Amino acid sequence: MQGGSPGGAGTGGLSVAVLGASGYVGGELLRLLAAHPAVGTLRAFSESNTDRPWSAVHPALLHAAGGTFEAPDVRGAAVWADVLFLALPHGRSQRLAADIEAAGARLVIDTAADFRVRDATLVEEFYGPHACPEQLPAWRYGLADVAGARLAGARRIAAPGCFATATLLALYPLARAGTLAEPAACFAVTGSSGSGAEPKRTTHHPVRAHSFFGYSLGGHRHEAEVAEQLRGWTGDPAATCSLLTHSAPLVRGIHATLRARLREPLGDPLGLLRDAYAGRPFVRVLDAPPELAAVVGTNFVHLHAASRDGGREVVMLSAIDNLVKGAAGQAIQAMNLALGLAETAGLEFGGLYPC
Numbered sequence: 385m386q387g388g389s390p391g392g393a394g395t396g397g398l399s400v401a402v403l404g405a406s407g408y409v410g411g412e413l414l415r416l417l418a419a420h421p422a423v424g425t426l427r428a429f430s431e432s433n434t435d436r437p438w439s440a441v442h443p444a445l446l447h448a449a450g451g452t453f454e455a456p457d458v459r460g461a462a463v464w465a466d467v468l469f470l471a472l473p474h475g476r477s478q479r480l481a482a483d484i485e486a487a488g489a490r491l492v493i494d495t496a497a498d499f500r501v502r503d504a505t506l507v508e509e510f511y512g513p514h515a516c517p518e519q520l521p522a523w524r525y526g527l528a529d530v531a532g533a534r535l536a537g538a539r540r541i542a543a544p545g546c547f548a549t550a551t552l553l554a555l556y557p558l559a560r561a562g563t564l565a566e567p568a569a570c571f572a573v574t575g576s577s578g579s580g581a582e583p584k585r586t587t588h589h590p591v592r593a594h595s596f597f598g599y600s601l602g603g604h605r606h607e608a609e610v611a612e613q614l615r616g617w618t619g620d621p622a623a624t625c626s627l628l629t630h631s632a633p634l635v636r637g638i639h640a641t642l643r644a645r646l647r648e649p650l651g652d653p654l655g656l657l658r659d660a661y662a663g664r665p666f667v668r669v670l671d672a673p674p675e676l677a678a679v680v681g682t683n684f685v686h687l688h689a690a691s692r693d694g695g696r697e698v699v700m701l702s703a704i705d706n707l708v709k710g711a712a713g714q715a716i717q718a719m720n721l722a723l724g725l726a727e728t729a730g731l732e733f734g735g736l737y738p739c
């Protein structure tokens with residue numbers, strides 16, 4: 385991989401650009417793409433850190449043959465790149481979409497929520513007015529562990545949200561089996577990196593380090609994408625799942641506990657999970673509840689399930705790293721699938737334990 389230079393042509397490998405590269409997801413994209421075997425040249429664009437070395441913002445990238453952040457040039461990046469990653473705050477991607485399309489961008493993968501939901505009514509309900517609702521149907525939802533080879537050839541991919549990823553990977557086996565009896569509820573906990581690099585009161589160390597609190601309990605935005613996927617899987621236009629979101633004194637990770645009532649008693653919930661994810665390389669079904677620390681830094685999801693009430697109720701546990709499986713790693717997995725590369729390319733690494 386060659387970093388930070390537009391002279392990628394002829395070096396072999398993919399030309400890859402990241403916009404919003406100084407943020408947490410941008411940094412994680414650079415970390416993973418710098419080691420990806422199919423990436424030839426990697427360019428990082430940053431408004432707030434133009435001309436600074438990558439490692440000035442992401443000190444853990446000191447080892448990478450990275451360059452300096454370039455001033456954002458959306459059209460130029462879209463023309464140059466084989467793959468353009470967007471790692472910008474919500475609302476920015478939809479305002480850049482016209483330039484990206486005019487430049488004839490090839491593969492674009494957005495890590496924000498701008499294009500995750502196709503139903504314009506749901507978008508309006510959860511996010512307010514959209515700048516280009518006519519483009520929503522052109523985007524594919526990149527839940528890579530479920531979509532798999534169906535992402536082959538995709539050109540516009542919206543990477544799922546972190547809470548949505550943890551929740552949907554637990555819900556999918558139940559939805560696929562047609563066994564959900566009523567709206568499910570998911571109690572989910574996130575670390576502070578889920579809020580991005582910009583300091584906020586609730587991510588400030590003295591406030592967060594020894595505390596625990598709920599938020600968005602009236603309806604978290606990720607419920608829109610969860611509902612849309614669930615409706616597609618079940619065929620039930622009213623299917624939904626409440627997200628009960630909490631902040632924990634962690635930096636990375638999402639731990640989700642899903643509770644669902646079932647139509648028919650389910651005797652072997654672990655078997656249901658194993659059947660649903662047979663052959664999927666990044667899904668591990670454990671015999672015991674997952675530990676968050678075991679997935680931190682990785683692209684894996686660890687799942688576990690238990691039956692209650694004679695099998696009429698099931699509890700599913702799901703643990704992911706919000707910045708890897710919940711953002712950059714899943715986005716790269718989607719890139720691999722879209723381009724027909726090995727699905728696991730650049731993502732076959734373990735975590736840090738303890739971390």
Ligand SMILES: NC(=O)c1ccc[n+]([C@@H]2O[C@H](COP(=O)([O-])OP(=O)(O)OC[C@H]3O[C@@H](n4cnc5c(N)ncnc54)[C@H](OP(=O)(O)O)[C@@H]3O)[C@@H](O)[C@H]2O)c1
Pocket residue numbers: 403404405406407408409410429430431432433471472473474476495496497544545546577578579580581582706707710711
């Ligand atoms: N953090 C997570 O766990 C996570 C998980 C899944 C999805 N996401 C989504 O991925 C996207 C990036 O998230 P993040 O956590 O990396 O956020 P972040 O750390 O705040 O980074 C966002 C980057 O966007 C750029 N930017 C451009 N205009 C901006 C503005 N007006 N205000 C602030 N930043 C601006 C900045 O990069 P430059 O100055 O370098 O251009 C900034 O570093 C978001 O849409 C987020 O919802 C995040």
